[in-house]
Amino acid sequence: VLAIWHQLTKTEIPELAKCSVLMRERSRVEETIHAMQRAGAGNLQVISDFDMTLTRFAHNGKRVPTTHNILDNRLLINEDCTKKIRALLNTYYPIEIDPSRSAEEKLPLMVEWWTKVHELLIEQRIRKDMLAQAVKESSAMLRDGYKVFFDHLAEQRIPLLIFSAGVGDVLEEVIQQNHVFHPNVHIISNYMDFDQTGVLRAFKGQLIHTFNKREGALSHAAGLTELQGRPNVLLLGDSLGDLTMADGVSEHENILTIGFLNDQVEERKESYINSFDIVLVKDETMDVPNAVLRHIT
Numbered sequence: 001v002l003a004i005w006h007q008l009t010k011t012e013i014p015e016l017a018k019c020s021v022l023m024r025e026r027s028r029v030e031e032t033i034h035a036m037q038r039a040g041a042g043n044l045q046v047i048s049d050f051d052m053t054l055t056r057f058a059h060n061g062k063r064v065p066t067t068h069n070i071l072d073n074r075l076l077i078n079e080d081c082t083k084k085i086r087a088l089l090n091t092y093y094p095i096e097i098d099p100s101r102s103a104e105e106k107l108p109l110m111v112e113w114w115t116k117v118h119e120l121l122i123e124q125r126i127r128k129d130m131l132a133q134a135v136k137e138s139s140a141m142l143r144d145g146y147k148v149f150f151d152h153l154a155e156q157r158i159p160l161l162i163f164s165a166g167v168g169d170v171l172e173e174v175i176q177q178n179h180v181f182h183p184n185v186h187i188i189s190n191y192m193d194f195d196q197t198g199v200l201r202a203f204k205g206q207l208i209h210t211f212n213k214r215e216g217a218l219s220h221a222a223g224l225t226e227l228q229g230r231p232n233v234l235l236l237g238d239s240l241g242d243l244t245m246a247d248g249v250s251e252h253e254n255i256l257t258i259g260f261l262n263d264q265v266e267e268r269k270e271s272y273i274n275s276f277d278i279v280l281v282k283d284e285t286m287d288v289p290n291a292v293l294r295h296i297t
């Protein structure tokens with residue numbers, strides 16, 4: 001039976017045969033895909049990270065900005081603030097992706113990073129009405145094939161939960177400007193709190209960083225009624241911390257996880273293969289998620 005499945009997946013999802021696609025247990029992936037296909041679109045939900053998962057990691061050899069880095073624009077912050085935020089990125093990003101440190105070890109350092117950056121942003125008195133222009137001027141870029149991904153999920157009425165440790169207001173503007181902020185899209189992220197004159201004064205709610213998504217999933221996602229009664233989950237992420245995004249799904253049946261391995265490939269390959277069902281190495285496209293979705297819905 002496994003041999004037939006293998007053949008099926010090879011011919012029906014040729015994207016999975018590409019050499020940039022790594023799987024620890026191909027047969028488990030195939031079984032999960034077939035179980036999801038049998039259950040159909042009505043039983044499926046998609047949970048995805050945003051920065052470096054739905055957006056590209058690099059384009060023409062240059063890093064694509066995260067939602068935080070889109071704010072690095074003179075319309076919003078001054079030069080001194082840019083320098084400070086860049087210095088923090090240079091200190092903490094290597095820690096975030098360091099394969100030799102555990103998530104527990106990284107956690108307090110991530111809180112430190114996000115807290116410092118948010119404090120700097122608040123000091124700049126960022127104006128809400130300037131955000132759209134900053135996104136327009138940025139080189140923010142969704143992965144190739146993003147439109148097929150978002151449009152297909154909307155047409156099939158499959159809820160898409162975007163779970164981001166980035167800045168929610170910026171994230172919304174990015175998907176709006178790309179014309180894919182469809183009604184099936186739900187977002188959990190760090191949202192800005194503006195005063196009555198439209199000036200940033202705080203961030204709302206509990207801080208979300210790369211390694212506390214489980215808490216966010218339990219407190220927010222579990223309450224989203226649109227996600228109820230959909231026991232099959234396609235999860236997309238680029239960080240090992242993203243794997244906990246589905247922890248709020250009660251009575252889940254099949255979970256298929258796809259991890260984008262963008263950076264520090266050799267150092268992190270083993271841990272990604274051991275953690276995600278499918279690992280995509282330096283793949284700037286949505287081709288594999290799109291192919292899996294086309295097959296199961």
Ligand code: C5P
Pocket residue numbers: 049050051052053066067068069089093096113114117163164165166210239
């Ligand atoms: O959407 P996602 O959860 O991926 O957003 C978080 C990402 O934003 C992190 O992976 C981190 O590298 C990046 N980040 C950043 N600047 C910050 C904080 C986080 O670029 N100040």
Ligand code: MG
Pocket residue numbers: 049050051052053237238239
């Ligand atoms: Mg990410």
